[in-house]
Amino acid sequence: MNRLVFFFFLLNSIAIKSSEALPSDPVFTSYNKAKHFTALMDLCRQNSVALGQHPGQPSAHSTIPCEEFKSKIENLSNSKSVSKRIQVIEVDAEVQGFILYGLFYNVESGEILDLCVIEDSRSQGIGSQLLNKAEQDYASHSTIKKAFVVVVEGHERAMNFYQKHGYRHQGKFLGKDLVLEKDL
Secondary structure (H helix, E strand, O other): OHHHHHHHHHHHHHHHHHHOOOOOOOEEEEOOHHHHHHHHHHHHHHHHHHHOOOOOOOOOOOOOOHHHHHHHHHOOOOOOOEEEEEEEEEEOOEEEEEEEEEEEHHHOEEEEEEEEEOHHHOOOOHHHHHHHHHHHHHHOOOOOOEEEEEEOOOOHHHHHHHHHOOOEEEEEEOOOEEEEEEEO
16 A cells, blocks of 8 residues: 555656746757847856956956957957857747857858856756857858867866867967867
8 A cells, every 4th residue: 555655646746847847948049139138248247257367258268358248249240251140049038158259261260259158057068059059150161161269278167168079279379378279
């Protein structure tokens, strides 16, 4: 009798858990200023605070302080030599992360300018999905042969992330930050 009661309890708890709202799968969406601007700026500021020793930086990427990042996402201008793009990833209509990247046609390369994931969604594959999305975009352009990223020296988590995805250390940017590169 006890086994039957336990079995009923177990089935009931499984049914309750499965009926709870589960988060939906991550969805890529193109940047929409009206919808995403505030969320991206908030994420930029959160990452800036998290880095601490590099105030004003939106993430592990040293090349775009928050104010410059703001102007870049407000004015995504394209030219014959460069195209800047933002991909946003959402779960249940909430921004989980974004990637800002450029395609530089005159030097046949793409640059990851910024990749941010909210703290609660880190180590769940969101960053990898964003990076893969940018790399797929690069691969769709026959002129883009390499991708590179500049990472703040000492930011081991970012270094490990990019190295896991095939990026290799190529040198330093302005004598201090690390340049990582990947053949596409």
